[in-house]
Amino acid sequence: MNQGIPLLPDFMARIIEKWASKRLPETKNNITLVRQRIYILPTRHGIGFLIILMFILAGSINYENSSGYMLTFLLTGIGFLGMIHTHQNLNHLKLNSVTTKPVFAGQIARFNVQLSGKNNKQHFNIKFQTVNSDPVSATISNDQPASVIEIPQLTKKRGVCKLGCIKAFTEFPLGLFHAWSWIELDAQCLVYPAPEAHPPAYNFSNLKASGKPSQLTGNDDFAGIRDYQKGDSSSMLAWKAIARSGILQSKLFYSESGNEIWLRWDDLPVNMHTEQRLSILCRWVIECHNKGIIYGLDIPDKKILPASGLLHQNNTLKALALYGLNQR
Template structure:
């Protein structure tokens, strides 16, 4: 039994015509192995018309009809070379993929390098699973930067789907395309919960804020009830409305430090708790308050600032992954 080399198996796999080859870090050159060409609807329509015209030329023995048929067929076939040249030789590099929140479109940045002196016209790029195609040109010896959007429905890492570059240049009779898989991913944070367990003047922040004795206390938000919390701080109106037992939280200005604890976070399931913690992290960061985050198996110490915020949100995004 003759064994087929793995490389040839990959080349003969018909799925690579639509899914492309295995994902790599890049850059990916669009060589002859990666560019495919087939007639589109217009091309098949022209082929049918030329076939009818050819039969009519035979039937009437009309030399002018033969010349016109062969001339149009020659021009159409010549366009395949231009379509191939329009894609071949380009190189695709990955760019930035900033974090987003679940429910927002993820932004993938790609760079398309054109090292040749040929002006690449009428190019298109589309992500797998989307219906939107971006149309663009690439000037000679220059780079085009593309921003492609993908739906980010779930938290965690979102890999870049297959990107298909295509062109119907110059006559629109043939479609040349090249599916590309770059090893790139975007981090998706949990979807933030709506502000406030119950609409207060300020959004709820986590458990643990306590004012220093003698300082003026200001209302800060709500937190989950813990055994030992003062009864006078229980939000009895919320209890009467069936919204659970929550404790009013007060802070004394700069002395307030928050402990955002998974254990005392309300929520029906894991995702609801993560959404609430995400909201609290955003609110604490906006208020300039020092805060810490405690998750099962993960403890992030007190801090504030953009780096601390990103670290906490990343821990929430990758929780349980």
């Protein structure tokens, strides 16, 4: 949770963060920011503004200048209301975590969060930040009542990567106050093992038959749906799916060629480290998929029957990603 709080020394920021972490809302996949969990402090500019107000006030007192008093007090009022507006800019913001595409370990997971305002409220220049990333900003106005932001997070190891605690903050409208809230959204990203860069060549001896490699985009049996790629013919477009999601998608078919292989845990040397094993298997899966080979996976606690297609690949990779982890 260490994203820093303006103006406070680190040790105080840590105390506040610890206190705030006890007050974190329940982890849900949609959260509306509420007053109780929005914190606010002046920024450096806010302190500067205050000092300038003092100077103007002193000048007005000294010169007994009524207009000077008026200006001081008008600016005081604007500064004070700026604080309320900054707070309100964050208040009632609705966050909704949307599905996140799986990534390979070492890649950046992009958590999609949909933002909207309660009762069409507007929110300007709200920034989101995770522990080690640059802030992402978003604005929700009448012209653009909802927006989806991508919160990037670098993944390190396979498994499930959680978004964790993010800090939503804003200094709008005047930049004199910094309002923030810590949010724990229930957003997960599946992280596949990193594919081994130099895998041992697969022993294709246990390939059943040596026919021509199957054509994934054959027209025989329906195999699944994937995102539209350049070159897909219009007859392959999955219109129903497009209508549902709004994204161009293509239907996949494969022809039964009968050449299936098993990717086995035990094919790899016994003394090999688990993670390396998984990485190699991962690479094999990708290669098989790319070559259109029908493949099955056999790892200690899971066996996936040979098949092909995107769905099959995803299932296999998921099995590899979650191997040995308690999956809830």
